[in-house]
Amino acid sequence: MSKQLTDELTAINFLLAGVGGQGTILASDILAGVGLRMGYDVKKSEVHGMAQRGGSVTSQVRWADRVYSPLIGLGEADFFLAFEKLEALRHIEMLRPGGTVLVNDYAIPPLSVSSGNDVYPDKERIERILSTVTTRYYWVPAIALAESLGNARVNNVVLLGALSHFLPHVPLEAWLESVRERVPQRFTDLNEHAFLIGREKMAGNG
């Protein structure tokens, strides 16, 4: 079944990875909401508790006619949304070879780096490693775009907007409705703008 799940056009596995506190859970909630609006069976899995405290975190969302496992196995992610550059490297083998990875152009150095015991990988090394798995990797300046809206914290929704460019079968309204459903009302406009600015950025690159 898993074979068909990834091969069928309709079945899509999303992996979201970042650092605890970056908003991966909100983004995966929105993504699950979009899948449900499209009539998919959806499962979502995420990490709570200790790992959320600044550690490496992942969320997974699966859309299909019928989803069994709530998790994505190695090589099964069709889309990989990396909220931080090092986390893109850490989980890249989760991507289906040739799948699409969007990387937030943003570094949060782990303590071992800021205390001088480790070196943060440079962009060239990141690109070299990503490109062994797929040619479809894209940098998203989500922090800069979010800052242009006055709030860097909405970079998670900017990334979702960028992702939406690669899912042409999903109507824009399904995304916006799902965003509106999940963010506090006073931030609705900000988040809609964040979504659209990310979407347009990718369309421009495309």
Place this chain on the structure above:
Amino acid sequence: MKRFLSGNEAVAWGAWESGVRVAAAYPGTPSTEILETLAPMPDVYAEWSPNEKVALDVAIGAAYAGSRAMAVMKHVGLNVAADSFFYASMTGLEAGLVIVNADDPFMHSSQNEQDNRRYAKFARVPCLEPTDSQEAHDLVGVALDISEQFDTPVMLRLTTRISHSSSLVELQGTRPPPRQEKPSYRIDTTKYVMVPGNARRRHPVIEERIAKLAEFAETFPYNRMELRDRALGIVSNGVAYQYAREVFPEASLLKLGMTYPVPAKTLRDFASQVQRLIVIEELDPFLEEEIRLLGIPVEGKSIFPICGELDQQVVRECAIKAGLLPPSARIPVVQPDKGQLPPRPPILCPGCPHRGTLYVAKKLGLVVNGDIGCYTLAFQPPLGALHTCGCMGASIGVAHGVAKAGVAQHNVAVLGDSTFFHTGMPALLNVAYNRSNTVTIILDNRTTAMTGHQQHPGTGRTLQGQETVQVEFEALARAMGIQRIHTVDAYDLKAVETALKDCLDADEPAVVIARRECALMPEARQRWMPLQVNDERCNGCGLCFQVGCPAIVKSSEVDAKTGRPKARIDPLLCTGCEVCAQVCARRAILFRHQLAQDKEQQE
């Protein structure tokens, strides 16, 4: 109505719809959201109890009183509540009692990965296990029905991936109407007073009960046989069923929704219809052993691991190795050579009030007997300030033992406010009573932080938002007979150090309350203000990096004299706690008031 719910949310809905009147819990990942979801619902009483044992007693009391009740805990919480779990099995109840127990395979947020189905068997309590959110919802009501039909508590066992995965759930959306009058309490001392004479009469009753439940399991609709290709038969439970379904779409499956007691006839029937019988289950070979006890040849842990979580990847790889699947079943993967990536373990947040206190403890060269909470994370470098952590409330007893044994260094107990109320209190009483010079540091961040900010007896509010007493640590310690008590601002390193030194020099029990609210609380967030490094003063000495704050990073700018990178503060992460500013010997990190002055001057 259909809702997209996590397993935990689904359990809360199931409890509400099936008429649970009283629910009690202590927060613990992965179970916490169950009571948080239930608490705002109408006509239900829900509380955070100080610990799981109290929570279970509360639920048992409600069930004795004729109301449906639920106790919720993580797996290790049942260790704390085990005494109550066993007597509740012995006495039975007047109304349904479900104990929701969330195991944590892979220990995402736990100190061990014990398999609590063992407890179910140990105490002769039936155990139900859902495979998704829908079943998590449905099985709460089923558990309560079984509880009432068989006069037994029922365990509903979740695991992290059931608790924290979401899927669609069909809800009823209604609940039985509330009772008009209070029922009379039914007195039955032979059933409910577990003195030896009564207990001896009860033991055969619960043995008979579990035999009847085994019979019931044969027709239990959540035990489901799915016959497909007969070459392979798989017995599975919980989330492992989903992995089995995905990896072996053609195989025959026996899904067990009740994993204790197991249905012997059904298992024999299933085994006789398939050529090779295997069990896919997480953690212990529990079902495997039960099946083997029936004399049925079966494989399980010889193929799949005991340790850690399963997923379709692990199941598929193990199956290929065991010859259950051809190598062509493998999903293509590219695993690039990444070299060594810097690890990113969980850490204390920027602005965490524990950081300063533990920094001082390290500076003073103390042996720190720690406990369960965010502060446990201070064991890691560069802070490296915590040296033991076993279970909730262990710190003070362990520190007392170290003190009584006697070591060259000074040692202290460190635990959080909620952990102190949980199981720290009797241990502090012991320190006072048996007179050791143990210094107990209570890191009072005004909340249960690690699990996501739950109320506790020190916060002045209940789970359901009622104002209540606010227990004072100072008064409590004094009442226990401890005279040397200091309360300090956890952000004030000098005050922490002075208080600690005073206590360490004294030859008597002492308590230091390091108070400062968690930096992630909404009130604290409002005061966030990123600090800045004065580039001219910073010479890259690196002292501030020893504080272990993720907001302090190495600048690309190098000091001309020392050749070392200067410090930079990430304005997105810094909260302005000023701990690093106090540590900096060159006053290169500007305090809040300095930044405010600079701003004024600029204007």
